[in-house]
Amino acid sequence: MVMTVSSGSLGQVNGKPERSITLLGNDCVIRSKVSLASLTSFRVGGPADWYTAPQRLDQLLACLEWANAEELPITLLGGGSNLLVSDRGLRGLVIGTRYLRHTHFDQETGQLTVGSGASLPRLAWKAARMGWRGLEWAVGIPGTVGGAIVMNAGAHISCTADILVNTHILERSGTLQVLPPEKLGYRYRTSNLQGSDRLVTQATFQLQPGYDPEQVMAETTEHFQQRRLSQPYHLPSCGSVFRNPGPHKAGWLIEQTGLKGYKIGGAQVAERHANFILNCGSATASDIFQLIHHVQERVQHQWSCLLEPEVRILGEHDLISN
Numbered sequence: 001m002v003m004t005v006s007s008g009s010l011g012q013v014n015g016k017p018e019r020s021i022t023l024l025g026n027d028c029v030i031r032s033k034v035s036l037a038s039l040t041s042f043r044v045g046g047p048a049d050w051y052t053a054p055q056r057l058d059q060l061l062a063c064l065e066w067a068n069a070e071e072l073p074i075t076l077l078g079g080g081s082n083l084l085v086s087d088r089g090l091r092g093l094v095i096g097t098r099y100l101r102h103t104h105f106d107q108e109t110g111q112l113t114v115g116s117g118a119s120l121p122r123l124a125w126k127a128a129r130m131g132w133r134g135l136e137w138a139v140g141i142p143g144t145v146g147g148a149i150v151m152n153a154g155a156h157i158s159c160t161a162d163i164l165v166n167t168h169i170l171e172r173s174g175t176l177q178v179l180p181p182e183k184l185g186y187r188y189r190t191s192n193l194q195g196s197d198r199l200v201t202q203a204t205f206q207l208q209p210g211y212d213p214e215q216v217m218a219e220t221t222e223h224f225q226q227r228r229l230s231q232p233y234h235l236p237s238c239g240s241v242f243r244n245p246g247p248h249k250a251g252w253l254i255e256q257t258g259l260k261g262y263k264i265g266g267a268q269v270a271e272r273h274a275n276f277i278l279n280c281g282s283a284t285a286s287d288i289f290q291l292i293h294h295v296q297e298r299v300q301h302q303w304s305c306l307l308e309p310e311v312r313i314l315g316e317h318d319l320i321s322n
């Protein structure tokens, strides 16, 4: 049984009292009514009923045990760079992985073992500075290792599955498994971890050490600059909203449908890259949700092709008919 200490009311969020709970034995704090807008790259969305960001595996296990005892749904949050969270927030417990970021570069094997909350672009820069090849492509992907493993994040014709040796997966029951990439159902920007509540705690990647750091840095910088020129990084977004359906890219289809610059509320199809939707400052999750549907409808009408969102849409959203 999980022992808890409740520290009572901490203040008000949206008129409701905020509380925090400390799990006895490991100092893991679980807070109520935590805004998710500041934890996602779109900068929209309501509060999590409960939120925690454990720093160690024992704290993570205790949180899971608490959620199981309370019969709460759980949502896993990495860097929040591919999420659209409902304005009404999320029910149950949101577990942020941002503090699970131990990192070990093994010079002998060329393997990088890292906690799921480590930042992918930071690892890419670090590997480049050390003269290790293998992560140059990841420099512009602003998420965590866990998010990259679940989404099979990729760029410049490389992806996470290409370099993954194994990953540690924690089940809700507390069972920990070490799985190779073959067990993760990898395809383009997806894996069988998506939509599940299996938690990535750690991963090992195969890199290639021993290269000239200046050369690896130059290539990494080139990838970075190329992306800054072709993609809008100046306003909040989730990167590409839709998966590329093939043979055409989603951005091309959206552009040919005349939707570049199209706006609903504070959400806009980016002028620089039509597969990006930007929060121009005042967007709500609902604005973005309506715009995603509008783009889908218009593209399907013109090209008979239903664009499939790559962004994970979480919580309850209503479609407002025109």
Ligand SMILES: Cc1cc2nc3c(=O)[nH]c(=O)nc-3n(C[C@H](O)[C@H](O)[C@H](O)COP(=O)(O)OP(=O)(O)OC[C@H]3O[C@@H](n4cnc5c(N)ncnc54)[C@H](O)[C@@H]3O)c2cc1C
Binding pocket: 041, 075, 076, 077, 078, 079, 080, 081, 082, 083, 097, 116, 117, 140, 141, 142, 143, 144, 145, 146, 147, 148, 149, 150, 151, 152, 153, 154, 155, 189, 193, 194, 195, 198, 199, 200, 201, 232, 233, 237, 238, 239, 240, 312
């Ligand atoms: C400006 C910009 C550019 C981008 N460019 C690219 C790009 O070039 N290529 C690309 O592939 N993506 C790109 N993205 C999208 C995004 O960065 C990637 O999908 C990234 O891998 C998501 O990682 P995250 O940690 O932010 O995951 P989150 O957005 O937090 O979560 C994504 C999914 O993974 C789950 N999840 C997260 N962490 C864990 C964990 N530890 N265990 C289990 N489940 C977990 C979540 O529940 C959710 O379902 C871009 C995004 C932005 C904002």
